[in-house]
Amino acid sequence: MISRKAFLKAGGLTLFGIGMGGIPAFMAHAAELVQAPKLFKRKKILVSIFQRGAMDGLMAVTPFEDQYLKAARPGLFLSPVKNGNNNPLIDLDGRFGLHPSMRAFESMFREKRLAIVHGMGSPNNTRSHFDAQDYMESGTPFNKGTSSGWLNRAAGLLGHDATPFQAVSLTSSMPRSFYGNTPSVAISNLQDFTIQMRGNPMGAKRVSQSFEELYDQTSSGLLKTTGKESFDAVKMLQKVDTKNYKPANNAVYPNSPLGNSLKQIAQLIKMDVGLEVAFAESGGWDTHFNQGSENGIFARNVNDLSLSIMAFWSDMALYQDDLTVMTMTEFGRTVKQNGTGGTDHGRASCNFILGNDVNGGIVHGNVAPLALENLEDGRDLAVTTDFRSIFSEVAEKHLLIPNKENLLFPGFDGKNIGIMK
Structure with a gap:
């Protein structure tokens, strides 16, 4: 089970649609390195x-x-x-x-x-x-x-x-x-997703930065211990065909x-x-x-x-x-x-x-x-x-x-x- 504390020691994440047609390739590749959760x-x-x-x-x-x-x-x-x-x-x-x-x-x-x-x-x-x-x-x-x-x-x-x-x-x-x-x-x-930090002091300072920039700065400690868990969370969603979702009971x-x-x-x-x-x-x-x-x-x-x-x-x-x-x-x-x-x-x-x-x-x-x-x-x-x-x-x-x-x-x-x- 993924540790919630490990996932976001730096605060809340905002994942929002950006119309890119999917998760960025580098992010998807990193997610593939993480074992699928139960x-x-x-x-x-x-x-x-x-x-x-x-x-x-x-x-x-x-x-x-x-x-x-x-x-x-x-x-x-x-x-x-x-x-x-x-x-x-x-x-x-x-x-x-x-x-x-x-x-x-x-x-x-x-x-x-x-x-x-x-x-x-x-x-x-x-x-x-x-x-x-x-x-x-x-x-x-x-x-x-x-x-x-x-x-x-x-x-x-x-x-x-x-x-x-x-x-x-x-x-x-x-x-x-x-x-x-x-x-x-x-x-x-x-x-489709990207990641932006909001609603917390550390995230507010990095609102204008892209995920690539944050990823490159893992040595700063912001994502050093949370990157894999973050990728793992995104991988959960990546596996499902959300676009063609069919509700139960013909809802x-x-x-x-x-x-x-x-x-x-x-x-x-x-x-x-x-x-x-x-x-x-x-x-x-x-x-x-x-x-x-x-x-x-x-x-x-x-x-x-x-x-x-x-x-x-x-x-x-x-x-x-x-x-x-x-x-x-x-x-x-x-x-x-x-x-x-x-x-x-x-x-x-x-x-x-x-x-x-x-x-x-x-x-x-x-x-x-x-x-x-x-x-x-x-x-x-x-x-x-x-x-x-x-x-x-x-x-x-x-x-x-x-x-x-x-x-x-x-x-x-x-x-x-x-x-x-």
Whole structure:
């Protein structure tokens, strides 16, 4: 088994596609000198998806009986009642309705494999995308100085030997969630690679240098003891025909950034390279203008989100007992629609957790009637569930990482809310 410490003593690697049509010849040749690794024992896997831009939780999962919401959103409000050719909300429990473009999620909710937490968000009331994302990814909502991300800490607390691909982000750069001392890898494309150092002090100094330059400088110690292990990691991927990958169960991934990322995560899982913590992103959730209701920008986004996740879930049929998928977003949107048919930066939103060990078929959390006196700052759905309560419970119950001594979420003493069995 490859030592994760040996793989990246210098910090996290970012592997990103450069359109070169393959791995450079010198790198492939070096990889051939390394003995192929054995398959690794299967472990639990967490896939986290960050919806960047702040998803409107009140439109994704609507408290459709709330007359205050209906009055506040005359152009955006949807009902579960079919009227003419409209696509009504999907009534989940007599109170909350799922957006019609998320119909792919309905069966998982009915089968009690999908849980929703409403009114979730950060206790920090910033409405800055950058700050709110940073706080959520670091897991320390009142400390901007935290150097590590919560997923990086989670990987470090798994408590067993790891492979170079224990923590992987399918992004072009290392996400804040993966910053820290535990080695992690960011990959934007499994078909062609180069290596760039990011997200760590040593790597930042060498960002502009090519891999050839780094390779030539092995005498400096940067790659002297890690080169073979790095080549070995790349060799794992080189062996597989990722371009012609055929998903199981005829699963069809949307041809979107999220769909492609989840398809590649599925490939890594099936390759048995030791993946345990994965990360992907979904953009376009900052719906200030022309948000739409049953159609439009928001509808397209939630359709892509749900179809991508469900394609991944179907593709992962043989791995579902070991898998949990969880979404997150930095904050929600205002209760009242604005003058341009959109919604502005708000506070609470909702998220989705999919898995066989999830306490599903329930909309968890607390959403009070959206009367003016119940709104945060007189305009927003109040945060009633701290995001750390959700993340820590998933980590504890699925990855078996207890938040002992607040190592995973420093300074947080919140209790579980019952989203996991």
